[in-house]
Amino acid sequence: MVGYRHISRRAADRVVGIDGGIDGDVVAEYEAASHATGAEETQDVTADSGVSRALSLAATLIDAAPSGLTKAEVRERVEHYRTAGDGASAEAFEQQFSRDKRHLRRIGIEITEQGGGAEDREGRGGDHEFRYLIDPQAHGLPLLELDAEEVVALRHTELLWSGTRAQQAIRQASGALLAPHLGEGGLPDVGGPAQSQPSAVRLGLADDQVLDHLAVLAEARGSRVVGFDYGPRGRHRAERRRTLPLGVGSRGGWYLVGHDLDRDAVRVYRLDRIRGAIEPLTVQDDGAAAILQGIAEGRVDPRKVTQEQLETLGPVHGTETVELAVAEALVPSFLPHARAQSAEDVESADGAVTQRRRSRGDGARRLTVETSLHDSFVGKVAAAGPQVHILSGHRLTALVRSHLESVLRAHRDVPAEPIELKPVKHGARNDALVKIARVVSIAAYLQASGGARVSDLLRRYSLEPRQLHRDLLSLQQSAAFDDAQFGHYIDITPELPLTRRVFEERLVPEDPVIRVQLPGERLSSTLGRPLRLSTPQALSLLIGLEGLIASEDPTEELVRAAAERLRDRIRAIVPEELDVTAAELSVVWHSDDDFGREPQLHAALGAGHAVELLYEDLQGRRTRRTVDPVNLLHDGPRTYLRAWCRSAQGERNFLLSRMLELRPLPETPLSRESLRLAAEPARRPEVPRLPEDTLVTLRFAPSAVALADGWAPLREAWHEGGARTVEVALRSPAIAVDLALRSGGDVTVTAPEELSAEVLHRAEAALAAVRRNASSCVEYPETQTKGRTP
Structure with missing residues (x-):
């Protein structure tokens, strides 16, 4: 029978006769069916033995309730342990058994102990008379009726x-x-x-790293000091911090509010600027003890402290009305920021404001702008360099000057350290714990739903076909073993092919409904409940x-x-x-919709008609195009319009902050292509890539390493101080220069050298212009400042 373990239990029961002999007719029948589905190829996919072993342990203990099993009985019954043999391999069994119990407990399958000697929660210690039990009644998630x-x-x-x-x-x-x-x-x-x-x-809303941090902080909250390496903005290296967590919240990014033990003060940390793991610490600190006592006595309210600190954050430092002199070539880019406030401003036919103000004499046009002083606007002015002069606005001038100084410092002080770029590894973590949890979840999902299509499983569990194939085989090789060492295996239909090619080229395109049959009523009702x-x-x-x-x-x-x-x-x-x-x-959404396009797009979506855009891309090119809105995508602080572009005849994502003009087209109904696209799930916008793109090496400071993924890096290297260097493919080298100038020192161009030199040259020229203008900056009577000082 061993040679036929890859087939379902139902088929295996037919292959092996009552007397233990092989039924040749059934074997021939199975081999013919296998030949028809392509199984004549050499098997190249097998079950994950660690996953099948852990699931078999769970199933066997559930089946043995309420008496449970001793360690010796587990080893004797479960085939995956029996193959460990005797003698020297006893140690291997102990390690496997302890590891499997630990994994099952961590994913929510509670294994209890009855009698015997003392054993800790990690499975260490105890004697062989100790009985292990999974209570079917206590297993799984309570049923919630949903409307x-x-x-x-x-x-x-x-x-x-x-x-x-x-x-x-x-x-x-x-x-x-x-x-x-x-x-x-x-x-x-x-x-x-x-x-x-x-x-x-x-x-x-958050990525893998932030979710990891939030999980650790939840477990440490209010009772444990934590330590982590933190990279403030503009620093090449992360610094060690020790803090007592008070709360977390989102203000465009995720933040931790805590009492910093080394500074003896409340501090706020962005979670995506933490390099590596957050580690719970055991420390004797009078400051931490005092805070904990204050919390216990009600003198310190962590939630109130957290809210007060988070309210001081956000993308807005206040608002300020400033006067800019903008070179003619850049007027369309800055015009949407301007406000119509004088008789000299006229409105064009399509509703866009056109400024007819006095020229400076050098071809520049003067615009009055009310700005939030957000980093994106400061970076935009800084990147424009001498082509944009700040005529009034002391705070904006100071922010732009500081911004450019950080760019220069970052490019001049790049650490001289060897860099070995390695290919970026994509995909979810797939260690033993994750795989076991996923396969148990798949079993419960299939049992409760009566079956699910391959496409649904691939989407729901974020899997590639090859991993789903192996997960299903691992599930099929799991069994509950009785006292006669007979395995009652989990059955899956349709029959799974044994080669990757057949699974990916035949089963996936056919998209059948995958069904699972858990052996016996007890296992069906227990493992069929979600964890x-x-x-x-x-x-x-x-x-x-x-x-x-x-x-x-x-x-x-x-x-x-x-x-x-x-x-x-x-x-x-x-x-x-x-x-x-x-x-x-506390979750608060922020948007970079500086031009107020979102209400207009919601109106177009509600009315079901197209819009016309004047759009500026990353290379500064401006195009006018007609698009059919599908929906809005909020990705952190960035807001995109997901649309069917009639000019490109394809799906496109347009940043609202780059829509220089927007005109509704109420007489142009949405196309069939956009309606079809609206029925498909939204995907995160990605940087397009072409063979002729330029390879550029960028170094992201510890405070900005999370931003690197948005540029689809090809190769990467992590540095000891928390910085990250990546190689990216860009449509134009000018994109890299613009990115570095806008980032304020968070992103450094390190290769090619001529691009790094261009960043330095542009930043020096822009900074010199800012200093010249600052000496002659005049505050006009209409200039007003609102909000807090940054």
């Missing part, structure tokens, strides 16, 4: 995450809650608009719901109300530390 709006809320939370593992966590959490409500093919069966797509999709939410899953789900609640989209009112209901119900079933963390979560 149609709550299903929509869950679907929309899946769109909020950008990291591969973060996406996997939210999809598994959503799938666990939806599982009892799924119908044929894994689709919700609750009535209502369960498959509706939002008009505005928020992406990039309790892990810390990453619960956090990703609660944060996603908070993100929906914080949305200001008027079309999402019902979804927001459903998200509030669901958030409160989920908090009631998660561990206390996650409930406390969830109570302090």
Whole structure:
């Protein structure tokens, strides 16, 4: 029978006769079927033995309830342990058994101990008479009845995450809650608009690294000091920090508010500027003890402190009305920032404001601008260099000068250290714990839904076909073993091919419904229940719901109300530390829609008509094009219009901050192509790449390493101080120069050398112009300043 272990248990039972002999007719029948599906090729895909072994242990202990099994009985029954043999391999069994118990416990399968000697939670110690038990009644997630709006809320939370593992966590959490409500093919069966797509999709709520940090902070919150390496803006190296966490929140990015022990003061840290892991520390510190005592006695309110600190953040440093002299070539880029305020300003036929003000005599035009002094606007003025003069606005002048000085310092002081760039590895973490959790989740999902299509499994679990293939084989090789050492295997239909080629070229395109049959009523009712939410899953789900609640989209009112209901119900079933963390979560969305395009685009989406854009791309090229709006994509502080471009005849994403003009076309209805595109899920915008692109090497400071992924790096190197060097392919070298000038020292061009020299030259020229203008800057009577001093 060993030679036929790759086939289903149902087929294997037919192959092996009652007397243990091989039934030749059945073998011939199976081999003929295999030949028809391409299995005549040499098998090149096998089950993951570690995953099958852990699942078999879980299934065997569930089947042995309520008495449980001793360690010796587990080794005797479960085939995956029996193959370890005797003698010297006993140590290997101990290691495998301890590791499998630890993994199962960490993913939410609770293994309890009865009698015997003492054993810790990691599986160390104890004697062989100790009995191990999984209680079927206590296993799994409590059933939550969901209405149609709550299903929509869950679907929309899946769109909020950008990291591969973060996406996997939210999809598994959503799938666990939806599982009892799924119908044929894994689709919700609750009535209502369960498959509706939002008009505005928020992406990039957090990535894998931020989700890791949030999980550690949730467990350490209020009782443990943590340590981490932190890279403030403009620094090439990260610094060690020790802090007592008080709370977390989102203000365009995720922040930790904590009491810094070395500075004896409250500090705010951006989580994406933390290099490496956050580590819980055991320290004896009077300052930490005093804060903890104040919290216990009610004198210190962590939530209030967190809110007060976060309210001082955000992308706005205040607003200021300034006068700019803009070279004629750049007027279209700055004109949308200008305000119409004098009789000399006239409105063109399409509604755009045209300034007819006095020229400086050198071809520059004077514009009055009310600015938020956000980094993006400061960087835009700095990158424009001598072509934009600040005629009034002392704060803007100071910010631009500091910005350019940081650019110069970063390019002059790049550490001289050897760099070995290696190919960037993409995809989710796929260690043993993640794989076991995923395969158990797939089993529960398939059992509860009655089956799901291959395409649904690939999307829900963020998998490549080859990994799904191996996961399904691992599930099929898992069994509950009885006292006669007979394995009751999990059955999967249709039959799985044994070669990658057949799976990817035949099964995936056919997209059949994959079904699972768990052996026996007890296993079916137990392993068929979704697992309790892990810390990453619960956090990703609660944060996603908070993100929906914080949305200001008027079309999402019902979804927001459903998200509030669901958030409160989920908090009631998660561990206390996650409930406390969830109570302090604060999500506030920010947008770089400086030109106020979002209301116009919402109106076009609601009315179902096209718009005309004057758009400026990364290379500074301006084109006028007609596009059909599909939806808005909020990716962190950036907002895109996802649209069908009639000029390019394809899907395009347009940054709202680069839409120099927008004109509604109410007489032009949306095309069939845009309606088709609206039915497809949104994807995160990516930098396009062509063979003729220029290779450029960029060094991202510790405070900005998370930004590197947005440029689709080809190769990378991480530095000891927390910086990251990447090689990227750009349509034009000018893009790299512009990026470095706008970044304020966070991004340094290191190769080619001539580009780095150009950045230095441009920054020096711009800084000299700023200093000249500052000496003669006149504050005009209409200039006003509002907001706080940065």
